[in-house]
Amino acid sequence: METAARRQRDLRQRETLFLDRARKFLLSHGYHGLTMDRIAQATGYSRGTIYQHFRSKEDIIVALINRGMAQRLSMIERAAGFQGRTRERMQAVGEAVDLFMRLYRDDARVAYLGNAEAVMQKASEASLNTMKGLLHQTTAIATGIVREAIEVGDLTLKPPATPEILIFNLWAITEEGHASGMMWTPPSELGVSNPLDAVINGCEMLCDGYGWRPLSHECNYSAARQRILGEIFPEESRKLGILDADWRGRRKNRVVSN
Amino acid sequence: METAARRQRDLRQRETLFLDRARKFLLSHGYHGLTMDRIAQATGYSRGTIYQHFRSKEDIIVALINRGMAQRLSMIERAAGFQGRTRERMQAVGEAVDLFMRLYRDDARVAYLGNAEAVMQKASEASLNTMKGLLHQTTAIATGIVREAIEVGDLTLKPPATPEILIFNLWAITEEGHASGMMWTPPSELGVSNPLDAVINGCEMLCDGYGWRPLSHECNYSAARQRILGEIFPEESRKLGILDADWRGRRKNRVVSN
DNA sequence: CTCATCCTATGACACAGTGTCAGAATTTGT
DNA sequence: ACAAATTCTGACACTGTGTCATAGGATGAG
Structure with missing residues (x-):
């Protein structure tokens, strides 16, 4: 079954997407300018989905x-x-x-x-x-x-x-x-x-x-x-x-x- | 008029009180553990009063x-x-x-x-x-x-x-x-x-x-x-x-x- | 002592953001 | 084509911020 592998890859890809967007906000607007909402907005996913990858916004920063x-x-x-x-x-x-x-x-x-x-x-x-x-x-x-x-x-x-x-x-x-x-x-x-x-x-x-x-x-x-x-x-x-x-x-x- | 001087002193005194309490929370509970509410509670003043001394909680930290x-x-x-x-x-x-x-x-x-x-x-x-x-x-x-x-x-x-x-x-x-x-x-x-x-x-x-x-x-x-x-x-x-x-x-x- | 004035303190309010979860939506396997 | 499994979603309950109209209390003059 190859599906699992592909899904895994998709997940990683999305995680990278989240991280990249997060970095953008962090760099341009600082700690307080980075919010889950913004990341969600910018990636087209919902807040809930982000929480499936990271426990908190701080967790994203450490990642x-x-x-x-x-x-x-x-x-x-x-x-x-x-x-x-x-x-x-x-x-x-x-x-x-x-x-x-x-x-x-x-x-x-x-x-x-x-x-x-x-x-x-x-x-x-x-x-x-x-x-x-x-x-x-x-x-x-x-x-x-x-x-x-x-x-x-x-x-x-x-x-x-x-x-x-x-x-x-x-x-x-x-x-x-x-x-x-x-x-x-x-x-x-x-x-x-x-x-x-x-x-x-x-x-x-x-x-x-x-x-x-x-x-x-x-x-x-x-x-x-x-x-x-x-x-x-x-x-x-x-x-x-x-x-x-x-x-x-x-x-x-x-x-x-x- | 000596009242003004005394008031000035009172203000300073209160500022010190705020700072001391704030430090206590910052040290014991970290950045997120320091809140205006807590400082107000601990000093017996209201949140609004604290804002007469400091623009924000971050301002307190820098002070x-x-x-x-x-x-x-x-x-x-x-x-x-x-x-x-x-x-x-x-x-x-x-x-x-x-x-x-x-x-x-x-x-x-x-x-x-x-x-x-x-x-x-x-x-x-x-x-x-x-x-x-x-x-x-x-x-x-x-x-x-x-x-x-x-x-x-x-x-x-x-x-x-x-x-x-x-x-x-x-x-x-x-x-x-x-x-x-x-x-x-x-x-x-x-x-x-x-x-x-x-x-x-x-x-x-x-x-x-x-x-x-x-x-x-x-x-x-x-x-x-x-x-x-x-x-x-x-x-x-x-x-x-x-x-x-x-x-x-x-x-x-x-x-x-x- | 009383009252008008001035100033300070207050907490309700509007707002922004967080983290969660029941249920909607989608994908998968048969 | 359909049931099962998985994933996604946004409304919800909370916590905390900063503001502001107003309550409350000094102060000084009469």
Whole structure:
């Protein structure tokens, strides 16, 4: 019986439709501008039908966040496979997040808007757990790289620092820095013209502070960036026009082996 | 006519009453648990009266946040007056934030809960501006210290770093780190047992990364912490029991002059 | 003390949105 | 073609918001 499969597919399709419309309202009119009525109106279904997919409007928001986080996770996974020194692999992960922010601005914005107690409080246990899982997977990759760095001898953590704490702080810079780009008070008002660059700078300096070798003055991390973009995210970076056309020609700039 | 003055005082007093009750509900039942009805009930006034003080429930939340931010700012201002090397003064500012987090847990939590688009969207222009002002004053103090560090020669920023970017990242670690302590997914689940310590560690490493002298291995910043607590926040730290009883005896550990 | 004036407090009201559920509508299998 | 199963619907009961005409209580002058 094939009908069941098709129905399943239809359901998924409709769920996607709901999510897409919801995102539109959330982005254009904020939390209070997103209502079940509007989604129903915009999709041609009735309110009741939406409730067959989601427990509440907050549940929709979390589902939306999860969709974005899954996308980001897949990019991070790809990045973690970069061939290079441990610190470069960490950099690749950062680059993945950066690309995600630029390429999927809407999803990033949704994540920012939805990251609120008002939302979490009313979301379903299920979607909250999915979210938690996604988050754990993401940090696991990052701490994995740190552990490897320690094993390989690129990094020596002095107490009370631990791999988790390092990632915790790296993550804080990244998240907060990116979030600030969408806040009520734009970072430009605080004298930071380009938060994305500020994040990169902060991560680099933090890694330097922890003594993660090679330090930024021992290695050309701008060149490493071009390699990462070219090898792992060629399409994405071309789409954004942030990859030097002749990056291959720059390979000589490659990091010197220890 | 003294009546006017007294009335003014009564109004303020009532406003405080509203805010206190509101905070109670916000903390215990979250955003959706805070309603005008409940506040009215709890204070013995009617809904209409509350609307004479605040435009909306979100406006109350922002007013609550502002109260906390003002308190924190005053502690930061005190800290910035610490006598010592520039980096120690920066540390003092961090210490002030840390103390604020411990001493005024409720206000800190309110700031976390209220930091959401859902709230800002409906808050009044006026309270939002107050908030912005408070934020600017806070960052101004911090960047001021960085600038002085550069002037004095304790710090040399390499492009693209700027005082604002340094503060931006330092701030990110502090805010996000502290916020994580109240999140839906506790930091302990991510392997960080004590986020407050993680923040301190992160700030220290970041400053080291930027080359802010004296670096952490050139100076005993734990000792500096005791001096800061003892000189600037004696009461506060005694209340928390985080000041060594004999901190004065440790003065010999003082930072060596360059 | 009384009354006119002014101001503040009140809660009923109109409205918007949520989540549910009995029954209508549609699809499926025979 | 029809009964059974499944899915969709919108009216319903609620909760909460923000407003406003009016009740109620000060205040000050006579």
